[in-house]
Every structure is written in C-alpha cells, then in structure tokens.
Amino acid sequence: MPSLSCKSFAKINLGLLITGKRDDGYHTLETIFAPINWYDVIEFSQSADISMSCSNVTLPVDDNNLCIRAAKSLQQFGGIHKGITMKLHKNVPFGAGLGGGSSDAATVLRVLNNLWQINASSTDLHKLAVKLGADVPYFLEIKGLAYAKGIGDDLHDLGFSLPYYVVTVFPEEHISTVWAYKNFYPQFDRKLPDLKACVSDLCLYWKKEVLPVFENDFESAVFDHFPAVRQVKSVLLDAGSIFASLSGSGSAVFGLFESEAEAQSAMMRLPDNYRKSLTLPGFSMEQ
Numbered sequence: 001m002p003s004l005s006c007k008s009f010a011k012i013n014l015g016l017l018i019t020g021k022r023d024d025g026y027h028t029l030e031t032i033f034a035p036i037n038w039y040d041v042i043e044f045s046q047s048a049d050i051s052m053s054c055s056n057v058t059l060p061v062d063d064n065n066l067c068i069r070a071a072k073s074l075q076q077f078g079g080i081h082k083g084i085t086m087k088l089h090k091n092v093p094f095g096a097g098l099g100g101g102s103s104d105a106a107t108v109l110r111v112l113n114n115l116w117q118i119n120a121s122s123t124d125l126h127k128l129a130v131k132l133g134a135d136v137p138y139f140l141e142i143k144g145l146a147y148a149k150g151i152g153d154d155l156h157d158l159g160f161s162l163p164y165y166v167v168t169v170f171p172e173e174h175i176s177t178v179w180a181y182k183n184f185y186p187q188f189d190r191k192l193p194d195l196k197a198c199v200s201d202l203c204l205y206w207k208k209e210v211l212p213v214f215e216n217d218f219e220s221a222v223f224d225h226f227p228a229v230r231q232v233k234s235v236l237l238d239a240g241s242i243f244a245s246l247s248g249s250g251s252a253v254f255g256l257f258e259s260e261a262e263a264q265s266a267m268m269r270l271p272d273n274y275r276k277s278l279t280l281p282g283f284s285m286e287q
Helices: 066-078 100-115 122-132 136-141 177-183 195-205 208-213 219-225 227-238 260-269
Strands: 004-021 027-047 050-054 083-089 146-150 154-157 165-170 243-246 253-257 275-279
Touching: 004 100, 004 136, 004 165, 004 195, 004 243, 027 100, 027 165, 027 195, 027 275, 050 066, 066 083, 066 100, 066 122, 083 100, 100 122, 100 136, 122 136, 136 154, 146 195, 165 227, 165 260, 177 219, 195 208, 219 227, 219 243, 227 243, 227 253, 227 260, 253 260, 260 275
Parallel strands: 050 083
Antiparallel strands: 004 027, 027 083, 027 146, 146 154, 165 253, 165 275, 243 253
C-alpha cells in the first residue's frame, strides 16, 4: 500500500469543572471540548510489524506511546497479525492540555480499523478508546463541540461550533496531568452551572454574558506555580479577548476574539518563542 497521511487535530476545554473523585481514584468532571486548527500528522506505511518513529526525539516510540498502544489494542481486538509503520510529525505540544496524544491515538484507531479491514463497530472502538485515555473517544467520534462528563468519556455531540477566532498559545511550559490533579484546589460542594445550556447561548445566540461560567478548576494552581502561563492570559485579555482561559490541565492558554485583526494583534504581542495557533470561526475536525 502507498503511504497514507492523516491530520490529528487538538482541542481546548471551554470550562473544566472537577466535580468529585471516584473510589478508583479517577476524578469526575464536566467540560466542553472544542477542536482547534493545530494538528499532528501521522504517516502510515505497510509493514509486517507495528512500529513508529517521531519527529520529536524526546517522545517514546515504544509501548509507552499511545499510537503504539492503540495499534496493538486494535490488532488484538481483531485477532489479526497485520503490522503498520507510523511516522508521527509532532506539532501539537505535549504537557499543554490540548489532547495531542489522545487525538493521535484516535486517528490510529480510525485509520487502522479501515486499513486492516477489521470493521469494528463504533461501540467496540469506543471501548478501546476509553481504555487508552478519557479524551480519546472525543477525537474518535465528534468533529465539533461536545459536552463531556464522568471521566470525560460520557460525550454529547452539541452539533455546532465556536463562532469566534481562537488564539491558542503554548508558553513553553510542560505540565503533567498527574501534577495538575495533585495540586488543584477542590470545590466539590458548589452548585454547578448548566454548561450545555450556556454554550448554546454563547454559540447560537451570542450571549457573551454567560462566559464567566466557563471556569477551569486547574487554573488557579497552575497560575500560582507557573507565572508565565498566567501572563499569557493577561496578554490575551489586554489585546481584546472577550474570554481567556487555561486549556485542560495546561499549560496552553486560549483566547476568544470577535475579529481576526484583534486575534492577530494578540499573537504579535506574545514572545516569538511561544508556539501559537489561530482557529477561524466555525472550525470542525472535518476540515
């Protein structure tokens, strides 16, 4: 087979509310996932074995990589012995709260399910995705905005997209999800907003007054320990962002803008070594 190249898009979290902790140690949450135009590229080539290489030499390419684990889990599910060689062009920063690794894993499941002619059902693929990571089902199943609860795998496709320009910034800080969950400040006893209703008001009716409900429970702890991340949010707001927030467990920060000129101006105000992405209104992962 000729080599096949596929994009794996990242996401931001519009609001991330940690709602409790289960007996198995996992935290429950509510969040809104939104895709952004920042992506890795994976090249697939025929091979007798499962292997991969990566443009970022600091990342593992063995069973510690989600791409390898996704391929092997699908191989085992299908009861086959086919292989694949994957070349990951890593553009989405890791330790940024953008879900790059989860998106890559979802791409591997989707592509190999077709290439290997396993024809696993969406239900079967969902089960494999959940075992790889809580964010993987989102990238596998939904192209636009989604509401998620539980550990992030209970998904509801909202059927629309953000009507704003999104500037996403990586301030060259890598924050592990494990660190974030150990250090955030719990607020389990509060009354929770209706995120689904609020995001509908924001995106369908342009009600900007709902924006304050989209808090990120990791933000306070991350800002306390990583002042450069806090500064990015300040720059975005000063540049005209109608809302700015940490994404996921960080360290990436995003801002919503009503005009492309303001979005471009904000990007120019940030240090040249910070990696940045601009996503246009209405973006979905089908593009």
